[in-house]
Amino acid sequence: MSGRAAAGGTKERSRHGAARRRGRSERFAPYVLIAPAVLIIVALRLYPLALGVNFSFTGDGDANGTAVGFANYLELLDDPLFQTALGNVGLLVLLLPVAVAIPGLLATFIFLKVPGHRFFRSVYFFPAVLSPVIVGAIFNLMLAFDGPLNEFLGVIGLGPVDWLGDPGVAKFAVVGVQIWATFGMALVVFLAGFATLDASLLDAARVDGASLRQSIWHVIIPSLSQTIQFVFVTTMIGMLTSMFGLLYVMTSGGPEGSTYLPEYYxxxxxxxxxxxxxASAASTVLFLIMLVVGLLQISVLRRAGRED
Incomplete structure (x- = not known):
């Protein structure tokens, strides 16, 4: 009897040991799976970022490689062109809700299957496949002082506008073109978000007599809060880091440096x-701006979602 009891105790201990080993393996499995992605991010993103930040504290020209402390950052603060670039970043942040609302509303109309929604889906996405150089060249022709847009304004009795030559107008013209050229990708993300939306909520809202505006505000926006957060952040990153080609072709930073952005600077x-x-110091400032603005946007959107 004692031998069988001892054998049973040994088997029980071995089962407990195997269960503990399986538990440890299950706990470590997620870390093993994400390890390659983490290594790639560290090697290709974080390490170069750290090198760039370190390089921003060194000098240029004769002082190449010599530590100069915050001299580069102080020079940036005194540079009128960089101040203009930062001011334009503020303009982009203010216009960001517009850049997100346009594809959001268009995706809503497509989801609600307005007449011709299949045609509109392809038309709205088409600008996203065009090169920024091509988009810039097209709008250079359209927005020229003697271009078709000003000719149309003349026909309806409005004076011509110097779309790309007036410093107060050029920045809005370029941002407007950027929004038009890139909202196709945001539209696709919103449509993917709509695929997860519970249609019964919209049906219940219709039964309760909710208008389209009320359905959007009280049903669609809260249901797509995660999608909206994603589109906000990716759109902001795109506007701050992907406008170089458009700026270079349309204005080259002019007129009078009014369309400068940190990326172009x-x-x-x-x-x-x-x-x-x-340039490394300016890149570090741009990274910090994107990080702070992105975190603030996510915080505000999460708070708004909880309130809803």
């Missing part, structure tokens, strides 16, 4: 002025 300092350390 960085290219000028690195590629034309041969000041890589100053």
């Amino acid at each position: 960085i290219w000028i300092q690195q590629g034309q002025m041969n000041r890589p350390a100053l």
Whole structure:
């Protein structure tokens, strides 16, 4: 009897040991699976970012490689072109809700199957496949002082507008073109979000007599809060880091530097002025701006979602 009891105790201990080993394996399995992605991010993103930040504290020209502390950042603050670039970043942040609302509303209409919704889906996405250089060249022709848009304004009795030559107008013209050229991808993301929307909620809202505006505000927006957060952040990143081609073709930062953005400023300092350390400092500032604005947007949207 004692032998059988001892054998039973040994088997029980071995089962407990195997269960503990399986538990440890299950706990470590997620870390093993994400390890390759983490290594790639560290090697290709975080490490170069750290090198760039470190390089921003060194000098250019004769002081190349010499530590200069915050001298590059102080020079950025005194540079009128960089101040203009930062001001334009503020303009982009203010216009960001518009850049998100347009594809959101269009996706809503497509989801509600307005007449011709299949045709509109392809038409709205078409600009997203065009190169920024092509988009810039097209709108350079359309927005020229003697272009078709001003001709149309003349026909209806409005004076011509110097769309790309007036500093107060050019920045809005370029941002408007950027929104038109890129909202197709946001539209696709919104349509993917609508695929997860519970249609019974909209049916219940219709039964209760809710208008389209009320359905959007009280049903669609709360249900798509995660999608909206994603589109906000990705649209902001695109507007701050993907407008170089459009700026270069349409205005080259002009007139009078009014359409400068940090991305274009960085290219000028690195590629034309041969000041890589100053360009690294500007890149670090741009990264911090994107990080802070992105976190603030997510915080505000989450708070709004909880209130709803």
